Amino acid sequence: MPDPLLYLKAMGVAAIAGAVGGLAIVAAGRKGHAAWLRAACVFSVAAGLVVGYRLLALQLSWPPRNGLERFLWLIAPTILCVELLAAIPALPRWSAWALRVILALVLPRVLLHGSVYLGGTERAWPAWQAFLVIAASGFLLVGLWGLLTVLSRRLPGMFVPCTVQASTLCAGLTVMMAGYIKGGVAALVWAAALLTTILIVATITRNSSRLAEAGWPVLLGVGVVGLFSLVFIGRFFGELSTGNALMILLAPLLGGLAEVPWLKRRRPWFVSSVRSLLVAGVLLTVLILAKRKFDREMAPLLVDARQLTVAPTGWTIGPPRVDQVMRWFGSVA
Amino acid sequence: MRQLFLLGAMALGLGIAVHCGAESCSAADEYDYDLVHSSVSFKARHLDISWIHGRFNEVSGKFSLDRENPAKSTFALTIKTASVDTANKARDAHLRQPDYFDTKQYPTIEFRSTSTKPIKGGYEVTGNFTMHGTTKKITLVLMGGKEHDFKKVKRVAFSTEISVKRSDYGFDKNAIGPIGDAALIMIDCEGVRK
Numbered sequence: 001m002p003d004p005l006l007y008l009k010a011m012g013v014a015a016i017a018g019a020v021g022g023l024a025i026v027a028a029g030r031k032g033h034a035a036w037l038r039a040a041c042v043f044s045v046a047a048g049l050v051v052g053y054r055l056l057a058l059q060l061s062w063p064p065r066n067g068l069e070r071f072l073w074l075i076a077p078t079i080l081c082v083e084l085l086a087a088i089p090a091l092p093r094w095s096a097w098a099l100r101v102i103l104a105l106v107l108p109r110v111l112l113h114g115s116v117y118l119g120g121t122e123r124a125w126p127a128w129q130a131f132l133v134i135a136a137s138g139f140l141l142v143g144l145w146g147l148l149t150v151l152s153r154r155l156p157g158m159f160v161p162c163t164v165q166a167s168t169l170c171a172g173l174t175v176m177m178a179g180y181i182k183g184g185v186a187a188l189v190w191a192a193a194l195l196t197t198i199l200i201v202a203t204i205t206r207n208s209s210r211l212a213e214a215g216w217p218v219l220l221g222v223g224v225v226g227l228f229s230l231v232f233i234g235r236f237f238g239e240l241s242t243g244n245a246l247m248i249l250l251a252p253l254l255g256g257l258a259e260v261p262w263l264k265r266r267r268p269w270f271v272s273s274v275r276s277l278l279v280a281g282v283l284l285t286v287l288i289l290a291k292r293k294f295d296r297e298m299a300p301l302l303v304d305a306r307q308l309t310v311a312p313t314g315w316t317i318g319p320p321r322v323d324q325v326m327r328w329f330g331s332v333a
Numbered sequence: 334m335r336q337l338f339l340l341g342a343m344a345l346g347l348g349i350a351v352h353c354g355a356e357s358c359s360a361a362d363e364y365d366y367d368l369v370h371s372s373v374s375f376k377a378r379h380l381d382i383s384w385i386h387g388r389f390n391e392v393s394g395k396f397s398l399d400r401e402n403p404a405k406s407t408f409a410l411t412i413k414t415a416s417v418d419t420a421n422k423a424r425d426a427h428l429r430q431p432d433y434f435d436t437k438q439y440p441t442i443e444f445r446s447t448s449t450k451p452i453k454g455g456y457e458v459t460g461n462f463t464m465h466g467t468t469k470k471i472t473l474v475l476m477g478g479k480e481h482d483f484k485k486v487k488r489v490a491f492s493t494e495i496s497v498k499r500s501d502y503g504f505d506k507n508a509i510g511p512i513g514d515a516a517l518i519m520i521d522c523e524g525v526r527k
Contacts, residue, residue, distance in 0.1 A: 057506075058507075059505050059506055059507065061503060065438070065466050065503065066431055066435055066438045067431070067438070068431065114438065115437050115438050116436075116437050116438075116440045117437070120440065121411075121440075121441065122413065122440035122441060124437075179427040179430050180430045180431055180432060181507075182431065183431060233431075236437065237430070237435065237437050238430050238431065239430060297422075297423035297426070298423055300423070301421070301423060301424055
């Protein structure tokens with residue numbers, strides 16, 4: 001049963017724990033050192049996730065039994081380790097990217113492991129289709145990661161990591177409204193841990209663009225892998241539609257549209273606003289569509305059907321009234 | 334000529350022996366689960382005041398009944414979790430998701446017998462029950478077993494109930510709220526002899 005207050009608490013605690021963890025590493029290390037900042041980013045996200053999921057009492061079994069558990073037990077620690085390794089100054093840049101590409105290509109196979117898509121008596125896909133989907137998903141992640149990295153170099157600052165974080169938040173809410181509550185909550189906590197780390201990096205590096213350039217790739221890597229995995233799980237194990245999944249994944253790239261020459265020459269505040277509106281517009285559209293579907297299909301399962309204002313076609317006429325929301329909170333608290 | 338006669342007699346004897354052996358092996362009747370005349374349904378508590386009922390529409394199975402040596406009888410049942418039907422499409426879609434049955438990861442619920450014991454009015458069948466990726470040994474009391482010949486097709490039927498706790502089978506404890514932890518699965522199974 002959904003418990004919005006618990007989810008908000010978990011997000012808040014994840015944000016606080018992330019901030020404490022990240023700042024502790026920064027304070028313990030050498031001031032202005034890029035490697036320390038990268039390590040701080042990794043520990044900040046990790047601390048936020050551990051504390052947030054702990055508060056949620058997220059039931060995770062070992063060995064992992066489903067897509068979400070494989071993500072949280074295997075993929076999440078791996079991306080954090082890869083980004084931690086990438087922080088080592090002696091490690092060549094190409095080797096860090098090689099690890100990232102390998103992880104991206106392996107990720108879909110790991111998440112689908114043991115499911116009906118890959119085998120068993122109820123096999124849903126023939127082997128060639130499974131191979132195609134896994135390969136296409138892997139290359140989609142590589143492409144997304146690469147394009148966002150290029151975009152973050154062209155748009156310095158926290159814009160690109162923030163769009164990835166906003167997309168993760170949107171993914172969480174959409175997956176949850178589609179009926180997969182645990183998957184959605186996992187994404188919300190992930191988004192909260194990411195946001196607090198973005199804010200730490202933005203604060204620490206406000207006077208040093210060189211230092212900022214060291215911090216953003218870590219957050220981009222962790223953010224993109226988290227976003228992709230949670231959307232992938234929502235699509236193949238939950239009821240997230242392919243259209244919504246693609247819109248959520250590709251929304252952060254829309255910031256690049258503001259790079260077109262006729263727009264780029266305009267005032268910076270205008271370009272920034274257009275960029276933000278483009279991303280926010282797509283994510284809000286996804287959320288509105290998800291909310292309408294939720295009102296139509298899921299809400300009657302949570303509240304007394306007579307309390308809903310439903311048109312003969314089954315579409316909700318308007319947003320829920322305050323008393324309906326309060327009653328709903330009362331019923332789940 | 335005499336040797337040929339002896340050889341023929343030996344072949345005939347061997348044939349009779351093989352036939353008798355086959356007869357003794359086929360003392361157990363093999364039955365297929367008849368989907369049309371069977372049902373697997375369940376009910377779970379809602380808010381601890383009432384029951385929600387549902388059923389699984391796609392079930393398969395087979396069993397062999399050895400009347401002379403009941404311990405040799407075997408029972409197997411496979412339920413497709415994606416066929417869950419509670420007369421509400423949205424709820425069914427919700428139940429298929431990872432918070433509940435996780436049908437993409439665990440497409441079936443299965444029972445495979447390991448031992449059978451005759452009891453008054455039926456059989457006590459012990460076996461492995463697998464649900465949501467967790468296997469536990471359970472004992473079913475199958476009541477029935479009466480045979481019926483209808484249009485030269487032999488049929489036999491059994492009924493049983495299984496009480497399970499979802500939390501014992503790895504279902505998410507956080508998803509156990511208004512819907513109770515315990516669920517009752519009711520199986521009414523009619524078999525058609527192969």
